[in-house]
Amino acid sequence: MPVTNPWLAGPAPTARLDRDRLEERILHLLSSQNMCVLATAGPDGPLATPVRYFHLDFTVLFTAAADSPKMRNIAADPRVSVGIFAPLVGQASSRGAQLFGRARVRYPGDADFDHHWPAVRWQSDHVERSRSLDEPPTGPLVAVEAERIVYTEHWLRRDGYAPRQFWRRVPR
Template sequence: MVVTNPWLAGPSPTKRLERDQLEGRILNLLSSQNMCVLATVGADGPLATPVRYFHLDFTIIFTAMGTSPKMRNLREDPRVSVGVFAPLVGQASSRGAQLFGTARILEPGDAGFEDYWSVVRWQSDHVERSRDLSDPPLGPIGVVPADRIVYTEHWLRREGYAPRQFWRRAEAQD
């Protein structure tokens, strides 16, 4: 029998990537995708919402109407999980990350808003809607600094590494 990816057979390796290697792979994933699923919880229960995101290192940034259910939920309980994933072609291409953290909602004028707003690429939306580029849509942004990340990449098995890797924010980075 011909097997396309024989390295997927058998038990998974358990070897861990060095921190800098893992961070490089996570940042590559975050940089190569632009949609995530943001999971929040509110009075009506859990809510998983697809949102376009931007990132600054291991921090996810997204825009939303201040009255949206996800923003309402974040005001009630800022704990979130964010799922980012690459398109799946087969088991060998499985690659994604679950980020866990505490979200903040920043309004224009809040400390740090400008730092995070600078990575939001709003211009293409404005062009698509025939809006003036000299008038940016300054509204609230959601900011999720990852406290921990579960990164999955089955191609790592081929290199002798566990397909699931774990990252935590270093104390020195807080």
């Protein structure tokens, strides 16, 4: 029987990408998708919420209603996990990342707000909802700076690399 991707057979390679190549692949994934699943923990247990996101380097950004369950959970415990993945067609196309970090809630005037806000493309939402482009949202901006990332891409096996790669933020 013909095999479409024979390099997927057998044990997975264990070689690691160098940091620059891994970062390039992670940033490509972050740039090519716009939905993630945000995992938080609260008094009722875990909560996994689909969220539209933006990114600035290895920081994932999203807006949210201040009184939403995810925001209540973040206020109680800012440790979060963010899952981002590309559409799956088959094993060869499997590509995604799990980001782990602390969610920081920012409002206009807060530290880092002006640095992160330009990456949020709120204008399309306003147009879709017939809202004025002269009045940007005033709600919270949540920034999750990745402390570590588990990146998975089965296509890497083709070149002899492990399909699961690990990234950690370099201490400043």
